[in-house]
Amino acid sequence: MNFDLKTSLILLLIAFCFSCNSEPIELSNHDWKVTDLTGSAATKKDLSKLSLIFKEDKKIGGFAGCNNYRGGATYNEEQIKFSTLYSDNSSCEYNELEQRFLSNLESSKQYTYHAGNLILQDENGNILIELEQI
Numbered sequence: 001m002n003f004d005l006k007t008s009l010i011l012l013l014i015a016f017c018f019s020c021n022s023e024p025i026e027l028s029n030h031d032w033k034v035t036d037l038t039g040s041a042a043t044k045k046d047l048s049k050l051s052l053i054f055k056e057d058k059k060i061g062g063f064a065g066c067n068n069y070r071g072g073a074t075y076n077e078e079q080i081k082f083s084t085l086y087s088d089n090s091s092c093e094y095n096e097l098e099q100r101f102l103s104n105l106e107s108s109k110q111y112t113y114h115a116g117n118l119i120l121q122d123e124n125g126n127i128l129i130e131l132e133q134i
Contacts, residue, residue: 027054027075032062032118032131040100049094050101052118052131065098066090080111080120104128 034050051062054073060082061070067088074081082105087098108120108128120129 027073027080027118028056028058030054031134033134034101034129035117035132036127036130037097037101037104038126038128039104040097042094042097046094046097050097051134052105064101065094066092067098069102075111078110078112080108082106082108101129 030053032052032054034047034052035044037047037050040047046065049063050065052060053062054060058073058075059070060073061068063069064087067090069085069087071085072083074083085102085105087102104120105128107122109123110121110125112119112121116133118131118133119127120131121127
């Protein structure tokens with residue numbers, strides 16, 4: 001191999017390694033607000049009302065648009081699984097947004113953290129929810 005090809009391959013490998021890694025984060029005891037929700041046409045203002053709170057003992061909760069919700073989550077450095085989520089039964093103008101948010105949470109299987117943002121993805125790596133640490 002000539003020098004230019006070796007250098008190019010090394011640089012490509014380094015770039016690939018950096019793009020795959022997300023910053024480590026301990027999820028417990030952190031609060032997040034939603035900045036983007038796949039499948040929703042909600043405004044940024046409406047999305048910012050939605051929250052996800054990681055509590056101790058792998059419990060979660062937050063506000064889903066109309067109601068508070070709660071549940072559990074198991075996770076490691078890359079994978080996450082939310083248990084069945086429970087919410088109050090109040091109805092409001094944000095019912096569709098709430099259902100989309102809770103559905104996307106339950107569909108999340110992996111996550112990455114980068115520059116203060118938590119990104120929840122499905123099993124194929126498709127982004128479902130983007131959140132910003134509060």
